[in-house]
Amino acid sequence: MTLLGFTFSPEQMDAIWLSLRVGFAATLFSLPFAILVAYGLARWRFPGKMLVDALVHLPLVLPPVVTGLVLLLTFGRRAPVGAFLADHFGLVFAFRWTGAALASGVMGFPLMVRAIRLSIEAIDPRLESAAATLGAPPLAVFFLVTLPLAAPGLIAGAVLGFAKALGEFGATITFVSNIPGETRTIPAEIYVLTQTPGGDGAAIAMSLVSAALAIGALVASELLSRRMRPRLRSSS
């Protein structure tokens, strides 16, 4: 495929499509968990809340290689959780694109939780109380009041997670290595190109693609939240 006078090789096209797939999968599957954790941190009081908070933020501050190693020791083919999932659900992470998605999801998780938590905390809890006194059960309150009002944070969190997934390198390469067509995402491809004599031009082109995707995601989220803002302005 040719773009702006630069021709992408099939390997590079594979890396781009793979990155998109990994990014969407990572975002889609971590979003529900991120919402749950963010809601818990924003609204519940429970013992060990600080610990959960710290645990969620760990991937943000740990060296990505360490996160990758932890994933390898947990979700590897012979590791306890990995073996269980493979044997009972046929779900294999090790050296598969699913593993790249898992690693990207874990790395983006703290960003998602932060954005969503902030927007949930910004909701007047009395709106939820009002819904409860009107007879709405807790799940209805959550889906009809809390979640729609947190939508801007949800979008922001999803975009941050997606952008993070596109750029994830350290944890991914540690956990699932760098297999062309399976786990070689854009950053890994760029890394390989920089190690190849004469690969600089291609590396720059791939970097531009990566930047374009990230900027595209940000613009899309901005447009979405702008469309949402007029109807979410608080009533008081």
Added chain:
Amino acid sequence: MIDVDVALDRGDFSLRAAFASEAKVTALFGPSGSGKSTLIDLIAGLARPDRGRISVADRVLVDTGDRLFLAPRKRRVGLVFQDALLFPHLSVAQNLRFGSFFAPRDARRLPLARVVDTLGIGGLMDRRPEQLSGGERQRVGVARALMSAPGVLLMDEPFAALDVARRHKAMGLVELARDEFKIPIVLVSHQIDEVMRLAAQVVMLKRGRVAEIGAPEDIFASARPENPSERFGLGASLACDAGEYDEHYGLTRLKHPAGEVFLPGRAATSGKIRVFIKAVDVAIARAPPPDISIRTLLSGRILRVAASRGPLALATIELVGGERIYASLTRMAADQLGLAPGRALFAMVKAVALDEREVGSG
């Protein structure tokens, strides 16, 4: 019938409140921090008492002795917040539907059209809460609470966010809810005129304790030297028959058993009209004075005069026909006129002090 007997301690604040009321409108009255809103939260189930029991219409909502605590959604209380708290992402129609959707199937539901008509919000159905004025929001908030088929309506200072003109309109709204929908109301307020106009029973709270319970006229008509500014809120509403409108002077002549009440402007000319008359706008004369500008003279008898050692006194007057009116005057005037219970006199009301905002229908 609302029956409350609760205890709750939160840090410095301690609440011990016990009262029962059968009134259509029960007012929780007191300064801020006296526990009014906490009581509302306890009745609505948004707070848990440390000890105690609350029942509404023989339905027990919480009883710590029985380890019973009904969740807010099962209490069937219609909570009207100070700032309405409409759902900002839903239209007015959707807000109302939220109220009715979760109402219990077996509850006596109010027809949407009737609620919408009564509250005059038919033209707002497609709007978003942000597009409404404060008064409109409040009306939608009341409508939403009514749509949930509540057994009791809890109103937490529903007028606080409104300016004076809208406040009077909103009070008419509470009167409507009270008379039209026959749902008992618990009203939180720290405005005496609101309480005098709307409530039949007042629970006076002070620092988490019930200081007094009784009819508003009994509670407020005793001069309380610690709070002389209360006289500005005191008043009584009189039920008058609509009279004719005087085109030439622009006055409406209302008929009351004790005399005629002149009202500036045109009021409804049929049915009953309630006029709220403040104690500070009433003067007393033992005989109709010959040369005086005041045209509204109501005849009655002194019921009692409450005076303390301060400069002020408050006279309670029973008018012909049985209704009461209050007159705020100085202790000196009360002494010099020789006001004693049983004495016949005339209560004089300046027509210019009345305005159509003080008038309710029904």
